[in-house]
Amino acid sequence: MATEPSTKAKAWAIFDRIVADAAPGGEHSNPWVRDESGALSYEPDYETLIKLLGVPLYLKAPTTTGVPALALDVWLSYELRRSGFDADAAWPRPSAPRILPGPVVSLLNKVTAKERDALWKRLRAKTPPTGAAASSANILGKNYLKQVDVVMSNWAAGPELLISTKRMDSSFGKNAANRVEESYGDAKNLRLRHPLAALGFVYGLRSTIFDESPDKAEWLIDLLQKLGREDDAYHAVSLIVIEYGDHLSVEESDDDQGDGEDPLVEAGVHGSHDIYDDTEELVEQSDVEVALAIAGLPPVKLPWERVPADLRPDRFIAEMVRRVIDATPVNMHAEARLRRKRALSKTNLNEATE
Template sequence: MPSSAETGPRGVARYDDLIRAASCESPWRHDGVGGRVYLPDLDLLGSILTIPVSESASTQTGLLGKGLDAWFAHEFRRAGFDPDSVWPRASDPRVLPTDLKALLERLPTALRNDLTARLLRLRAVAPQDASILGRAYTKQVDVVMSSWSTGPELLLSTKSQSSSFGKNLPNRFEEAYGDAGNLRARYPLAAVGFAFALSSAIDAEPSQLERAIDMMRKLRDRGDGNGYTATCLLMYDAGPSGAVSILADEIPADLGAPQFMDRMITAILDAAPASSHRTVRERRRGRLLLEE
């Protein structure tokens, strides 16, 4: 008999229940004198990664990567960005231009439901993944924020690795550096990020962890426009019960999730008109909007 993992939701949809139940409150915490810190929901990330880790899902299944995508997309929605502009969306269709979403919302219910069902079968219009044309080649980007009027504002690639660190780390970083140049060359104003999740098994190879930390720092833009806007290193560990926890203290602060989200959001806001992303700007300032 097929397992629930084989017959149930697949890909990013495996995490819909967790995302739906998660808090959407502002991730910013303020000290009252102008200071702020971004507090990512690492407990949620641990719960998400428990699914692929407990199933011993291989890297080839993409299940752990989809979990990272779902979590980062949720974090950008928590920050206040339009939920329908951040892909993958929290429900099908995962990639849907905001203009089409606005059209659907204005249609009579029966027609809206019929058209939505048709869109789910038209992957060229509403695909599961976002493919973005770079300078040299088209790249599937894991987390995207875009619209027809602005073009891409956020381009985030995620990767994970649980073993064979000495063999595969160089390949991961070579690919990452090429992707950064490909995307930054075509979209110089977009916030282009790279997040890499490592199993705590790398602790058994201290030289490889040092190598990963060094390379994640070197992948950043140093003023030549070729590197990433920000990079993020995550480490996860499965306890005796099978539950996964995120080992934030094992990662240098300059590569942690809080600085990554802060840098990426700052880059998006700096490149956009002051009148856009109002909810994000107000949450960063510690203010509540009337509509919230």
Template sequence: MAGDDDGPKLAWALFDTIIAQSERDRRTNPWATDNNDELRYQPDFETLSVLLGVPIFLGSVSQSGLLAIAVDVWISYELRRAGFHPDAVWPRATTPRVLPRSLALFAERIPVQLRDQVVARYDHQNGNISKSVAAPATARILGKNYVKQVDVVISDWSTGPELLISTKRMDASYSNNALNRVEESYGDAKNLRLRHPLAALGFVFALSSGIYTKNRNLVPKLKDLLSKLGQEDDAYHAVMLVMPDYVSVMAEQPTDAVGLAAEMRENIDAVIARIPVVGILLDESPHDIAPATFFEKMIVRVLNNTPVDFHEPARALRNTAAKAK
């Protein structure tokens, strides 16, 4: 098993490689028309399935928080697929995970020798977790009454937050914690909405299929609460329920992490090929809280709330698919 210190390092290395492979191999427009001639966003669930297998592969599941990070990495990947600038979407695909786009542009435009010195100043690492003030490890956003860590963000100094997504995962203690997680999100939504009314505000709940064996009767209530969470005027603009099917892979023996780092340096593709693929129960997410609906609402809201010369690649992708109807 991966140790407490090694787990995040190994996981981020695997996450980054998986995302780099997906961005290279799946360069297709995520927008397309469905059988009813409606323009729909098509999430890349294959990439999510592999990302969700990384914590299981490392033997770091419920305590490490890596399952939640896997979902964050996937969401930010989807926003880049949709055409948003890589430096504007946090967590970024490379370290540091949170970096103002203006600072990234500045570093790109200075001589290489000086650039290395500048980057070394703001990209202090500790297991791929930055401690720099200019490039912190996580995005902390000031709401009306308190600062809130937000998991996926589109922002820049010149615009402020344009998209804010909070993610929660639940793979155990369903009866004690599941409803509390949803109820707590109401307060977080109001705190952020009151200071950033134009930002697209989203909530993602990753609920393990294990709930069907532990507390099946709770599922309808959770789905109802999540649906209503996206209908309130002062709450979230969009809500997603994604249900990974961990049950079929959680019992597998996790990979021994001894020597894994060296193996990854030699042939990381071979290591990724051994990662268990986690199924996604797509039919369990009602239409209004389905992943495709979530991305559609969030992306369109960002585009509608900005001038036409902002996010031009994202607009072009969507317009191209619309014209093909």
């Protein structure tokens, strides 16, 4: 008798459909626009973010499953593809396996169809070849391994972009500040080994903190702003405030980590467990099942009035992309460079969408 798929496996099936629908045929919209003065700015796809944030609520997934935080990871990697970066280079990928090194992708493109099918079967197996595919990326910092949520890395350049995400929906008084403080140490660990990589931090926070702990919310926002100004920490930091109804809340334990991550596992303390063994469970769900799930996603709001301008995702993603482009030769990331050059004026963009 078939076992019931995990909550994370169900979530991936819905996440994949949402991002596929947002980029029909793999064609992503250009996020870059210019104002009347010619200044370049980035316009994130918040409609897709809202849908992704609704998935863990639809599945009633507690943060211990990692699904709520995963919604942020999926959206950020999708935005990197909108920016023009290669779909296989921005991890997590939009299909399993989520982590696939560039040389493996190159090999798949050069073998025969029969060989390609056999290789995909191995890569998508429950236990793929060690180091060839994985569901999470572990990056060595100065002193320890760190599981990084959104990554761009290749053999020639090494890590080019590293984004850590955290999410907190409850237990604000006990855990909210701890997640930020831990991230500061993680930033130094990664920055010291990879000084040229664009290093970012995104914090997802439920809007109820402003009613339950307004002083904590004010202090946390100030801390996030300062975290992005340190010369030896993150290049940019973003805050996403998430608002949804109380009837959609999932009960959490008082010692909830906030994002389903184990700090020891993130640091590479696995015992006998290999860092690449956390493979994704593949789930076959019918188109009808996934479509019904998307149609039934609960409402989510993004109250941007709560977020200072310097912590908003538009500025954050623009800075991450700029740093990657500035740190590489002009013949690398050609599509990402071209999309910035082809940015439409906001007037033309509005006319095109009417």
